Amino acid sequence: MKTRRDFIKISTAGAGAAALSFKAFGSEGFSLFGSKSDGPVSDEDLTPYATYCEVCFWKCAGWAYVDKSGRIRKVIGNQDDPHCNGRLCPRGTGGVGMVYDEDRLKTPLIRETRSDGSQYFREASWEEALDKVANKMKEVKEKHGPEAFGLFNHGTPGAMLEHLLRAYGSESNAEPAFANCRGPRSSAFYSTYGAYVGSPENTDIRDTKCLVLIGSHIGENMHNSQVQEMSEAIDNGATIITVDPRLSTAAAHSQYWLPIKPATDIALIMAWINVLVNEGLYNKEYVEKYTFGLDYLKDHVKTMTPEWAYGITTIEPEMIRRTARAMASAAPAVVVHPGRHVVWYGDDTQRSRALAILAALLGSWGKRGGFYFPEGVSVPKFPHPHYPEPEWTWKDWNDGKFPLATMGITTELLKASIPGYNYKHQVKAWLVAGTNLPLSMPDKPLFKEAAASVEFIAVMDTMPMDITGYADVVLPEATYLERYDAIRSAPNREPNIALRMPAIKPMYDSKPGWWIAKQIGERLGLHDYFNYNDYSEVIDWQLKQLGTSLEEMKKVGVKKYPRKSGPLYLGDGEDFTFNTNTGKIELYSTDFADHGFDPMPKFTKHPEPPQNFYRLIYGRAPMHTFSRTSNNHNLWDLMSENSVWVNPKVADLWQLKKGQEVWLKNQDGHVTSFPVKVRVTERIRWDSVYMVHGFGHNNKKLSRTFGRGASDTEMITNVVVDPIMGGTGMRGNFITFLTEEPALEGKEDKA
Amino acid sequence: MRYAMAIDTNKCVGCGDCVVACQTENNVPHGYCRDWIVESVDGTYPSLSLEFRSERCNHCDNSPCVRCCPTGASHIEEGGIVTVTHNKCIGCGACIESCPYDARYSHPDGYVDKCTFCLHRVQKGQKPACVEVCPTKCLHFGDLDDPNSDVSLAIKDRKWKVLAPEAGTDPQLYFLT
Numbered sequence: 001m002k003t004r005r006d007f008i009k010i011s012t013a014g015a016g017a018a019a020l021s022f023k024a025f026g027s028e029g030f031s032l033f034g035s036k037s038d039g040p041v042s043d044e045d046l047t048p049y050a051t052y053c054e055v056c057f058w059k060c061a062g063w064a065y066v067d068k069s070g071r072i073r074k075v076i077g078n079q080d081d082p083h084c085n086g087r088l089c090p091r092g093t094g095g096v097g098m099v100y101d102e103d104r105l106k107t108p109l110i111r112e113t114r115s116d117g118s119q120y121f122r123e124a125s126w127e128e129a130l131d132k133v134a135n136k137m138k139e140v141k142e143k144h145g146p147e148a149f150g151l152f153n154h155g156t157p158g159a160m161l162e163h164l165l166r167a168y169g170s171e172s173n174a175e176p177a178f179a180n181c182r183g184p185r186s187s188a189f190y191s192t193y194g195a196y197v198g199s200p201e202n203t204d205i206r207d208t209k210c211l212v213l214i215g216s217h218i219g220e221n222m223h224n225s226q227v228q229e230m231s232e233a234i235d236n237g238a239t240i241i242t243v244d245p246r247l248s249t250a251a252a253h254s255q256y257w258l259p260i261k262p263a264t265d266i267a268l269i270m271a272w273i274n275v276l277v278n279e280g281l282y283n284k285e286y287v288e289k290y291t292f293g294l295d296y297l298k299d300h301v302k303t304m305t306p307e308w309a310y311g312i313t314t315i316e317p318e319m320i321r322r323t324a325r326a327m328a329s330a331a332p333a334v335v336v337h338p339g340r341h342v343v344w345y346g347d348d349t350q351r352s353r354a355l356a357i358l359a360a361l362l363g364s365w366g367k368r369g370g371f372y373f374p375e376g377v378s379v380p381k382f383p384h385p386h387y388p389e390p391e392w393t394w395k396d397w398n399d400g401k402f403p404l405a406t407m408g409i410t411t412e413l414l415k416a417s418i419p420g421y422n423y424k425h426q427v428k429a430w431l432v433a434g435t436n437l438p439l440s441m442p443d444k445p446l447f448k449e450a451a452a453s454v455e456f457i458a459v460m461d462t463m464p465m466d467i468t469g470y471a472d473v474v475l476p477e478a479t480y481l482e483r484y485d486a487i488r489s490a491p492n493r494e495p496n497i498a499l500r501m502p503a504i505k506p507m508y509d510s511k512p513g514w515w516i517a518k519q520i521g522e523r524l525g526l527h528d529y530f531n532y533n534d535y536s537e538v539i540d541w542q543l544k545q546l547g548t549s550l551e552e553m554k555k556v557g558v559k560k561y562p563r564k565s566g567p568l569y570l571g572d573g574e575d576f577t578f579n580t581n582t583g584k585i586e587l588y589s590t591d592f593a594d595h596g597f598d599p600m601p602k603f604t605k606h607p608e609p610p611q612n613f614y615r616l617i618y619g620r621a622p623m624h625t626f627s628r629t630s631n632n633h634n635l636w637d638l639m640s641e642n643s644v645w646v647n648p649k650v651a652d653l654w655q656l657k658k659g660q661e662v663w664l665k666n667q668d669g670h671v672t673s674f675p676v677k678v679r680v681t682e683r684i685r686w687d688s689v690y691m692v693h694g695f696g697h698n699n700k701k702l703s704r705t706f707g708r709g710a711s712d713t714e715m716i717t718n719v720v721v722d723p724i725m726g727g728t729g730m731r732g733n734f735i736t737f738l739t740e741e742p743a744l745e746g747k748e749d750k751a
Numbered sequence: 752m753r754y755a756m757a758i759d760t761n762k763c764v765g766c767g768d769c770v771v772a773c774q775t776e777n778n779v780p781h782g783y784c785r786d787w788i789v790e791s792v793d794g795t796y797p798s799l800s801l802e803f804r805s806e807r808c809n810h811c812d813n814s815p816c817v818r819c820c821p822t823g824a825s826h827i828e829e830g831g832i833v834t835v836t837h838n839k840c841i842g843c844g845a846c847i848e849s850c851p852y853d854a855r856y857s858h859p860d861g862y863v864d865k866c867t868f869c870l871h872r873v874q875k876g877q878k879p880a881c882v883e884v885c886p887t888k889c890l891h892f893g894d895l896d897d898p899n900s901d902v903s904l905a906i907k908d909r910k911w912k913v914l915a916p917e918a919g920t921d922p923q924l925y926f927l928t
Contacts, residue, residue: 038778039778040777040778041778042871042875073778076884077884084886087768087884087886087888088768088884088886089766090771093771094775219765220764222766222886224886227886227887228887228888230887231762231888234762235762247792247797247799247801249764249801249803252799252801252802253762253764257797259797622765622766623767623771634771634781637774637784638770647796681792682794682795682799683796683799683801684796
């Protein structure tokens with residue numbers, strides 16, 4: 001079907017100009033490595049520039065080392081940074097590959113339509129591209145109000161555009177990071193403890209005696225300081241209990257691996273709670289002093305015995321008891337990890353609640369080796385007028401359908417963009433920054449319908465990600481190593497700040513996110529919100545309020561401050577009021593009860609794979625972030641495509657061979673755009689398959705990663721929505737194998 | 752002095768950070784590597800074990816690569832570090848054939864290249880780039896002759912194995928199990 005906006009694969013369209021710039025830059029793009037006799041350069045001949053990483057959201061601080069010719073040679077962690085302790089992860093170390101990726105967006109692009117109706121991108125000046133975005137924003141404001149301009153954002157560049165939209169009068173923004181990722185645990189921990197677990201999470205893994213991981217694969221997710229702390233915990237002899245249908249890296253390092261049947265986790269957690277309660281193993285003093293609802297909970301879990309859970313989870317009762325006792329004997333120094341990407345089955349807030357309750361029974365919140373009290377530095381806002389009050393925000397698109405959502409819900413923003421959904425408020429245009437929606441959101445048909453429905457899409461990115469193919473205007477952003485950004489001030493054990501400054505000038509005609517936001521703002525008459533010529537002025541002003549300066553921060557990169565909020569942990573018997581309705585940790589959630597949700601978690605049975613289908617489980621590889629890094633040459637060298645993990649029994653049944661290419665088809669008849677290689681491995685159950693997320697890119701301009709591997713997201717068309725906070729449960733999708741290339745019908749984006 | 756490395760397989764997560772840090776530190780061309788990760792799985796679901804190993808040149812005491820080099824380009828430096836003098840190497844590849852660990856590759860510029868234990872850093876008292884970057888601190892480097900070096904302390908009270916001991920090369924990478 002032709003839509004108003006054809007998906008444009010940047011390299012194949014707009015022929016002349018785009019192809020020319022590709023050639024022009026070949027010599028520059030490839031000379032970083034491989035030039036003759038260019039061996040290691042000693043550190044004394046390199047100049048370090050302070051930065052913090054943007055390859056993932058952990059934002060580790062480091063130093064970009066620049067040689068005398070002006071090339072970034074390497075990026076090394078900052079020793080004083082609690083996010084990385086001087087050791088970046090492979091993505092941070094390979095961050096330099098993002099700068100020298102020859103496929104980068106180099107100039108602004110504008111969508112044009114030929115006389116025959118076909119569309120292409122034309123290279124444009126910044127002046128023209130910015131005018132186009134600003135004029136559209138003016139038009140939407142006049143016709144529909146500023147609220148009708150939506151924003152999909154992630155990371156520091158997203159924050160720049162968020163400021164622009166707030167100044168303009170819109171709060172119609174959403175991040176995949178919430179509803180497509182960690183939202184359920186935010187709502188669950190907030191309703192239990194009146195506090196968020198934050199990022200980095202306030203898990204005291206360093207000092208724990210027992211680490212409990214449920215579908216959280218530390219070591220495959222490289223949440224840097226947590227990986228480091230898990231390693232310290234191993235040195236310290238901590239017990240690690242990992243629940244995963246797959247032998248994850250963490251599972252391989254665990255004393256106890258519980259190879260659970262997928263979709264049954266709540267039954268296991270409730271059985272653990274049953275054991276703690278029935279055997280009197282919970283921390284009685286702590287529970288009595290700090291929690292609300294023990295009697296309700298005792299009654300609630302009465303029948304949820306290990307024997308009951310065995311029939312559901314396939315984990316033997318004795319193993320459930322043994323692991324519950326291991327937790328109790330380590331208590332309160334137990335980290336029941338809240339996980340991060342937790343949108344699985346649509347009852348995820350309840351599963352996260354179950355984890356929060358388990359942690360409370362062990363008395364671990366506010367205790368050494370459990371959860372510490374984090375503290376951040378409050379960075380003063382650079383002076384600007386108050387934001388105008390929007391007439392409606394993301395909360396109102398659907399009349400408050402998800403009362404406990406704490407941020408905008410991406411799928412709701414899509415639905416609000418489609419007139420057919422008849423949402424109370426309609427979104428007419430989008431800005432997108434730092435997120436590759438076609439690969440980061442489930443239900444691609446919904447995304448495509450929404451993208452075809454809106455009047456205008458502007459995308460700001462450093463790379464020709466798949467999302468740029470849907471844009472009317474593409475704004476090429478400078479990479480994080482070429483720009484200033486907001487001061488990092490994430491809460492941690494020690495309050496701290498980190499600086500990001502440019503190590504080199506932006507390559508090509510790319511510009512920093514702050515500059516792009518300001519330029520659009522100026523065109524909208526919002527100068528007072530962007531009252532600076534360079535973002536370094538903002539940073540310097542803020543740093544001076546914090547008793548330091550840009551000059552000092554350039555030398556140290558990271559600065560730590562003494563805590564003001566008191567100790568990291570609760571003292572013995574110390575009085576403490578939690579920020580909940582009852583002032584206590586709510587084992588029984590009054591908030592949930594008030595909103596008509598189960599106040600305590602229940603196990604619900606979820607659909608199982610039909611015959612000849614397998615549950616699709618997906619996850620992370622340590623050298624890649626989302627779909628953002630797969631074209632990065634350094635990281636591509638480490639992993640250039642994903643594979644589909646198949647148990648040998650299943651491989652035998654289907655006569656699949658190691659390395660054989662197959663297409664995947666899901667329960668709704670969707671077929672992957674590209675084939676994926678089979679990995680035959682005992683590490684996965686026979687009722688499931690596993691894929692690393694972020695591959696199967698369908699934009700030829702991503703020359704290395706285009707068509708390599710398959711996109712798990714294409715197979716996720718059945719989304720089970722969490723009624724509490726709008727999370728998008730994605731693990732209820734089932735795939736089967738096609739060993740021959742299927743006909744074009746049903747395949748995504750094969751136009 | 753005898754430089755060696757210990758790799759703690761109980762902690763390695765196979766992330767590949769050592770590989771990319773080596774690549775940026777030593778300007779290793781894309782598509783090549785001086786160190787790499789091996790994942791080995793044993794057993795049947797769910798009775799499984801999984802080991803990750805960060806591997807590289809073993810800097811063998813009895814190095815077949817050095818013995819077979821016709822020009823003397825492959826040689827042993829201070830502390831037993833095996834290196835290749837690029838401008839003496841004729842790229843014949845005899846050393847590549849002789850190495851039981853497949854630790855060498857032909858550099859596109861015409862010589863054979865391999866791990867140097869980051870000799871240029873070690874000479875300045877720094878650790879190899881891979882050791883310095885590893886998020887799990889599973890790599891330990893130092894002088895085996897010094898009982899207080901990181902590597903000596905790491906292997907002191909632990910079980911360890913070396914790879915392909917049957918090759919008789921006396922390898923100097925110790926995998927802690």
